[in-house]
Each structure stands twice: as C-alpha cells, then as structure tokens.
Amino acid sequence: MVDAGQLACMRGVTDEFMTGSCRFRAGRWLLVTLSLVAVLLAVTGPATATETQALGENDTEAPTWETATKAAPTQIELTFTDNSTIDRGSIAAGDFTVSAGNISNLSVEPADGGLTVTLLLEDRLNVDTVTVGFASNGAIADAEDNELTSGSKTVTGMDTLVPEFERFALTRVDADTVAVRVAANEPLTELAVAVTGPATDRLTRANFTAVDGSNTTFETRYTVPEYGAYSFVWERAVDRSGNPRVMSRMRQFRYEDSAPEVVVDGPEVTTVETTVNFSAAETVDEDGIDSYRWRIDGATVLSGPSIRVAFAAAGRHDITLEVTDSEGHTAVETRQIRVRKTADSPVTVTPLNATRANATVRGTGLVQQVRAENGSLVRTDTVALDRVSAAFPVNTSVSLRFQATDASPAAFDGQSFGLFHVDHATPADRASVRFSVDRAALNRTGVAPGAVVLYRDADGWTPLPTSVVSRTDDRVAYQATAPGLSQFAVGTEPASATASSGSAEPPGDGETDTEESSDTDVLTTAESDGTESPSQSSDGTASGSQPAPRPDITVTNVTVDETAPSVGETVLVSVTATNRGTANGTYPFSVRLNDSSIATYEIAVPAGTTRTRSYEQNLTAEGELSVAGTAVANVSASSGGSLLPGSITGTVAGLPNPLALWPSGIVGTVLGAFVGLVVVVYGVLKALAIYLGY
Structure with missing residues (x-):
C-alpha cells in the first residue's frame, strides 16, 4: 500500500517538508539499488575467476627458465615463470646439476609470475664460473603438467676461496743475495713480501717471475744493501678472482762479511725408505770451514760435508745445514725435499676424525715413524700428537690406534693440558713422541713453554725427557723420548725441577715461521761421511758440554x-x-x-x-x-644505515612479511581486482550515507 508521502512524492509535491521527505526516500532506494549491484559483483567475481582458470586449463606451454645468478658464496638463485601456476611439489634438489661443487638442498619461494628456486651448495667453490642445468630425469612442471626438462644457465663470481700457502723459502745465492720463492695452491695475480732489517723494502708481484706454467710458484733474487739480519715476511696473496689472503709467513736471512757461502746439493723429490745424498762440498769460506752441522726437520743432527738419509714417512721435509768457519762465523742454508709414498710403504695412517686415527706398520726392527701425510695424527683444541716413532719387531704387522682428548688424567699431580692414547698389541721400544701445545693455553695458565713435560703411564705417571723443538705465535712443539708406547699425558714438570731448569729449546737454525714448522723425521738410515755425530743430551746439546745461552x-x-x-x-x-x-x-x-x-x-x-x-x-x-x-x-661494523633491515618484500627485524602470503598468478590478480572493487563501492556508499545524514 502506498502512503500519503509516497503519493505526494509521485505527484511532485514541492513544499520544503515534502521535498526533504522525497529526497530521503530517493536516497533509500538508491542505497538499495547500489547494494544489489555490490551483491551481483560479489556473485559474478568468483565466476569470472573460474572462467579465467578455465582458460589456464588450455595451457600447453612449459615453464620458462628466466635467470640464474649468484645469491651468496654457497647459493645460486634461479627464476622460472609460467602463464599458469608452477607445481612447487615437482621441484627437488635432484632435478639440477652444477659443473662445480655439490647441491645439498634447495628452497622454493613464490615470485611474480612464477617461482624463485635457491640452490644450496655444500661448500664454497674455487672456480669462478659455474653452469647450472637439469639432471637426466629432472623437470619443472606447471599445474597443467607441462614440463621443462632442458636448458642451462651460467653463473659467474662463484670463486670465494682464498689462496692456500704451499711454500715460502729463502736460498742463499751468495753473501748478500738470496733467492726468494713463494708458492700457493692456485694462480696468483698479486703478492706482497716485506723486507725488514738494517734496511726495509717491499716486493710485489712485479718483482717476481713465475717459474711454472700455472702461475702458482714465483721466484726472485734480492740483494740486501747492508750487513745484518733481515726478515722476509710474505704478507699477502690474491688469486685470479680477487680473493685476498693474509699469509704472514716469515723467513730470516743474515748478511755477514766473512760468513761461509753455503751450497747444498741434493734431490728435491724422493720416495719412502729410499737413501739419498746431500752434499755441501761446494761450500767455501776464506777463513776455512771448521764444522758442518746438519739438521733433519730441525732435530736429528749429523756432521760432515755430506750425509746419506732415508725417510720413513711421506710429506715435505727440511734439510738444514749450519756451517761455521774457523773464525766462528756461521751461515745456515735450508733445502726442502718432498717424500712420496710407494705402493708397498711400510707405514699406513688412516685418519678417522680430528681426535682419532688408526695406523698399520710393517716392522723392520729399526726405528720407524708414524705420521699423517698432512697435519697431525690426532689433535684437540689444546694439544696435538704430530707423530710417533718406535722400533717394531721384524716382519711383524703392527696395528696402532691413536686418540687425543683434553681430559685430565686420573691421579695426576699438577697442571694437565691433555691426553694421548696409543693402543697396540705388539711390543715397541726406542720410542719418541712429537707433540705441540696451544700457545693461548700456556698463556692462560701462566706456564712457560720450557716447563711442559710429557708423562707416560707405566705403573704411575713417569716424566719423560722433553725438549722444545720450535715455537710460533700459535703453538709450541716438543719432542720426548720413551722406552715404549702407552698412554701419555701433557703436563708441567714438578715444582722442584721447574725451579732449577730453564727452557730446553735447542738453538734455532735461523728461520722463524708463524705457522707450525715441519716435524722432525726419524730416519730409516742416517749416515754422515764417516765422522761420528756428537751424542745428544735431552736439551739438544752435545754430551759433556754446557748448554749454550738461549732466550726463553x-x-x-x-x-x-x-x-x-x-x-x-x-x-x-x-x-x-x-x-x-x-x-x-x-x-x-x-x-x-x-x-x-x-x-x-x-x-x-x-x-x-x-x-x-x-x-x-x-x-x-x-x-x-x-x-x-x-x-x-x-x-663491530661501522655505524649508520637503515633503521629497518630489509625492504617491504623482505623481513623487518626478523619478522615475516605478511604480503608474502598473498597468492600469485591469475588467482592473485582476480582476487586483487575483486577486493579493490569492493573497497571502491564501500567508499561510494559511505560518502553517500554521510551526505544523506546517516
């Protein structure tokens, strides 16, 4: 039924009251009409999305591989697009291959029009260019089962490994000239060697000449301008990808007016248990040579102008000759020899992890050395067992098991730094142990390097003759002799002994290295030219003489x-x-x-x-x-920068971005249009309501 107001509005009544009433009623009808339009849009919106999705069902094109870039030292980021939706479940680490390194895992994230796949590599790479491709059974599929199964991309800038130290040696050419040789594990484009002493200088890559085709080994000759002691420090090396390495390796050279001109002749490469000769026959001095003193890796001492040696362990070894003339002037020359394993090497070492290793020795009746080809046998953060030497029965196969631990031994009186367990079932005698202790641990406990002693567990802890072999910033190396093998503890000597004895460090050979020097090698044979070697006491001096003054x-x-x-x-x-x-x-x-x-x-x-x-x-x-x-x-990093890390598409203060949850592709586009339309309609209705006084 139509009331009087409605009839008045229909008839066009124009008085002020009735006009307002008509406007009120017209606004209500307009609201109803717009509400119906919004409902129709809400109803037709999903239908439109369904129709659009239906178009995607006719998709016959496989996903497209867009890019491949370096995201981090061990991450490669791949982007794929598709005109429908890519099936994330179809992507696995086994779908891809890389030309260098190994893929450990991957992550998949939605991106505009597709996906971003991040490959996670196991380790950093030492190559600059890496090619990424599909594995033989690898594929990426979209929602319509269209598969991308081939293609590859090249990524550059992946080399993030710094050069590794191989060798730094000085060889005297004459009284004031030295040959400087440096070697790394990969080609170098830059290097820097500092010279300090009575005069200072700096050598760069331009001063050196590559002596091999791979640009990994370089040599130069340098003449010092004044008499005195000089230090050569290899400070820096840069590889061809621009990765810098601070080396900090030091060698020393002394220019004296009348010191002997030392010349050492001998091979650079040999094999285990092969006898080789080293000769100093061409060494000359105007005052006449008084003595020759040979050191094998800084420990074994032989005399005479030539020696014959055979090494029981593979690795790199130093042959150092100290020549003294009749006036007391001394010159030192060091040569390095590389000893390779043979197919029937009598000693085999199998590392299990940092703290455990096994070894097999075919006994010869002579003293044989057990050492890892690279590094220590076993080690902890505080102590390291570098090698063990002993005599085993002839033609007997001996199994050894090594373990290192930082635990303190039971019933041990005094400071302890760690334990070495050497398990074996075959008798062993004439044993010696080479070990080292972390310098920081000595500093923390206030223990002087010369106060460290190796103890053997033989019905109680028995101290062994122990001497300092070498010292660096990081570690102090020791040598100890024992009647046999068993459990050993690294500790401090008794208070009474500490009060009366100083450091047992033998005189240095003129060379200082800031990393642990090469270990002493026990020789299968070691002979001079017929002159007997002086017998040695535990502190490295000849029997019957007083120890030479030395710093500690x-x-x-x-x-x-x-x-x-x-x-x-x-x-x-x-x-x-x-x-x-x-x-x-x-x-x-x-x-x-x-x-x-x-x-x-x-x-x-x-x-x-x-x-x-x-x-x-x-x-x-x-x-x-x-x-x-x-x-x-x-x-810490320098101050400054953005208050909020990340961007709107990333993370803020570690919190996930809510917008990352918004769906991508056609569904996201249609949903975005629908939401936008609803917001516009709501705004219009709200403005009209305000205008009408609601």
Whole structure:
C-alpha cells in the first residue's frame, strides 16, 4: 500500500517538508539499488575467476627458465615463470646439476609470475664460473603438467676461496743475495713480501717471475744493501678472482762479511725408505770451514760435508745445514725435499676424525715413524700428537690406534693440558713422541713453554725427557723420548725441577715461521761421511758440554685501548713479554682478525727482563681481534644505515612479511581486482550515507 508521502512524492509535491521527505526516500532506494549491484559483483567475481582458470586449463606451454645468478658464496638463485601456476611439489634438489661443487638442498619461494628456486651448495667453490642445468630425469612442471626438462644457465663470481700457502723459502745465492720463492695452491695475480732489517723494502708481484706454467710458484733474487739480519715476511696473496689472503709467513736471512757461502746439493723429490745424498762440498769460506752441522726437520743432527738419509714417512721435509768457519762465523742454508709414498710403504695412517686415527706398520726392527701425510695424527683444541716413532719387531704387522682428548688424567699431580692414547698389541721400544701445545693455553695458565713435560703411564705417571723443538705465535712443539708406547699425558714438570731448569729449546737454525714448522723425521738410515755425530743430551746439546745461552720468551699480557671498536678505527695494542732465558732475543707475533693475520711484529726482550711495547693497528673488517694468540676485542661494523633491515618484500627485524602470503598468478590478480572493487563501492556508499545524514 502506498502512503500519503509516497503519493505526494509521485505527484511532485514541492513544499520544503515534502521535498526533504522525497529526497530521503530517493536516497533509500538508491542505497538499495547500489547494494544489489555490490551483491551481483560479489556473485559474478568468483565466476569470472573460474572462467579465467578455465582458460589456464588450455595451457600447453612449459615453464620458462628466466635467470640464474649468484645469491651468496654457497647459493645460486634461479627464476622460472609460467602463464599458469608452477607445481612447487615437482621441484627437488635432484632435478639440477652444477659443473662445480655439490647441491645439498634447495628452497622454493613464490615470485611474480612464477617461482624463485635457491640452490644450496655444500661448500664454497674455487672456480669462478659455474653452469647450472637439469639432471637426466629432472623437470619443472606447471599445474597443467607441462614440463621443462632442458636448458642451462651460467653463473659467474662463484670463486670465494682464498689462496692456500704451499711454500715460502729463502736460498742463499751468495753473501748478500738470496733467492726468494713463494708458492700457493692456485694462480696468483698479486703478492706482497716485506723486507725488514738494517734496511726495509717491499716486493710485489712485479718483482717476481713465475717459474711454472700455472702461475702458482714465483721466484726472485734480492740483494740486501747492508750487513745484518733481515726478515722476509710474505704478507699477502690474491688469486685470479680477487680473493685476498693474509699469509704472514716469515723467513730470516743474515748478511755477514766473512760468513761461509753455503751450497747444498741434493734431490728435491724422493720416495719412502729410499737413501739419498746431500752434499755441501761446494761450500767455501776464506777463513776455512771448521764444522758442518746438519739438521733433519730441525732435530736429528749429523756432521760432515755430506750425509746419506732415508725417510720413513711421506710429506715435505727440511734439510738444514749450519756451517761455521774457523773464525766462528756461521751461515745456515735450508733445502726442502718432498717424500712420496710407494705402493708397498711400510707405514699406513688412516685418519678417522680430528681426535682419532688408526695406523698399520710393517716392522723392520729399526726405528720407524708414524705420521699423517698432512697435519697431525690426532689433535684437540689444546694439544696435538704430530707423530710417533718406535722400533717394531721384524716382519711383524703392527696395528696402532691413536686418540687425543683434553681430559685430565686420573691421579695426576699438577697442571694437565691433555691426553694421548696409543693402543697396540705388539711390543715397541726406542720410542719418541712429537707433540705441540696451544700457545693461548700456556698463556692462560701462566706456564712457560720450557716447563711442559710429557708423562707416560707405566705403573704411575713417569716424566719423560722433553725438549722444545720450535715455537710460533700459535703453538709450541716438543719432542720426548720413551722406552715404549702407552698412554701419555701433557703436563708441567714438578715444582722442584721447574725451579732449577730453564727452557730446553735447542738453538734455532735461523728461520722463524708463524705457522707450525715441519716435524722432525726419524730416519730409516742416517749416515754422515764417516765422522761420528756428537751424542745428544735431552736439551739438544752435545754430551759433556754446557748448554749454550738461549732466550726463553713468553707473552705474559696483551691489552687494547678499546675493547669494542668499529671498522675503520685505529686501536693501540700493548704487548708485554718476559724473557726467562739466558740470552737476549726477539719474539715474533701476529695480529689477527677473524683468524687472518693483518700484521706481524717483533718485540726484543733482553735476558731476564720484561718489556712492554705498543703498536697502532687500523681495523679493516669486523670480527674477533687477537694478538699473539690472545683474543682482545670484538670489532663491530661501522655505524649508520637503515633503521629497518630489509625492504617491504623482505623481513623487518626478523619478522615475516605478511604480503608474502598473498597468492600469485591469475588467482592473485582476480582476487586483487575483486577486493579493490569492493573497497571502491564501500567508499561510494559511505560518502553517500554521510551526505544523506546517516
């Protein structure tokens, strides 16, 4: 039924009251009409999406492979698009192959019009270019089962491994000239060697000549301008992909007016248990030569102008000759020989992990050496068992099992650094043990290097004759002799012995290396030219003579003026060292950032004194800063940058982006259009309602 107001509106009544009433009623009808339109759009929206999806059912084109790029040192990012929806479940790590390295896993994320697939590699690569392709049974399928099964992409910039140290050697050419040779595991485009001493200099790649076709080994000759001791420090090497490596390897050379001109002749390569000759017959001196002193890897001592040696273990070994003339002037020359295994090598070592290893020895009745071809036999963070030598019965197969642990031995009186277990069922005698201790552990406990002793478990812990073999910033190496093999403990000598004995370090051979030097080799045979070698006491000196004065320097304190510096700042590092020895000496140490050496210094300490020196150091990267093996500060990134990490499409403060949940492809487009239309209609209705006074 139509009321009077409606009739009045229909008849066009125009008085003010009735006009407002008509406008009110017209607005209500308009609202009803627009609401019906919105409902129709809501109903027809899904139908339109269904129709669009139906078009996708006629899709006959496979997905398209768009790009392949480096995302991180061990990540390669691939992008694929398709005119429908790509089936994420059809993608697995086994679908792809890479020309270098191995794929460990992958991740799949939606992208505009397709997917982003990130390949996760097991390790960093040492090649710059990597080709990514499909495996023989690999494929990517879309919702309509259209498959992409072929194609490849090339990714560049994947080489992120820094060069590795292979060799750094000095060979005297004449009194004031030295041949400098450096070698790395891959081609180098840049290198830097610093020369310090009475005069300083710096050698770069331009000063060196490549001596092999692969540009991994370089050599130059350098003449020092003044008499005195010089240090050559290989500081830096850069590979062909621009990856830099701070080397910090040091060698020393002395230019003396009347020192002998040492010449060592001998092979550079041999095999296990093959006898080779080394001769110094061409060594000359104007005052006449008084003595020849040969050291095999810094320990075994022979005399005479020539020697015959045979090595029982494979690896690289140093032959060092010290020649003294009748006036007491001494010159030192070191040659390196590479010893290879043979098919019937009598000693075989099988590493199981860092702390365990097995070995098999075919006994000869002579002293034989058991050592890993690379590195230590077993090790922990504190102690390392570098090698073991012993005599085993002839024609007997001996099985050995090695284990290293940081545990303290039971019923052990004194400071302990770790244990070595050597299990065997066959008798062994004339044993010797080469081991090393972490320098930082010695500094933390305040133990002097010369106070460390190896103990053998034989009805109680029995101390063994132990001597220091070499020292570096990181480790101190020792040699000990034992009547047999069993369980060994690395500890400190009794208080009474410590009070009366100093460091048992033998005189150095003129060479200092900031990494652990090559281990001493026990020889199957070791003969001089007929002159008997002087018998040796436990401290490395000839029997019946007094030990020569020598330094015994330990870093006792390291401080830095800023414990939380930032990249780009310069800090002041102070190092305190104490010399408990009987001779003046210098102590080389490195400043390291993230385990890479960024500088090398020497602190001179007179006998029986303590010295503190300060050094300014610029910080070029973030990470842990350590000096002489002691961590002193954490370097943080420089301040500045965006307040919110990531972008709108990434993450903010570690929270996921909600927009990443929005569906992609046709469904996302249709849904977005529908939502946008609803928002527009709502806005119109809201404005009209305000206008009408609702």
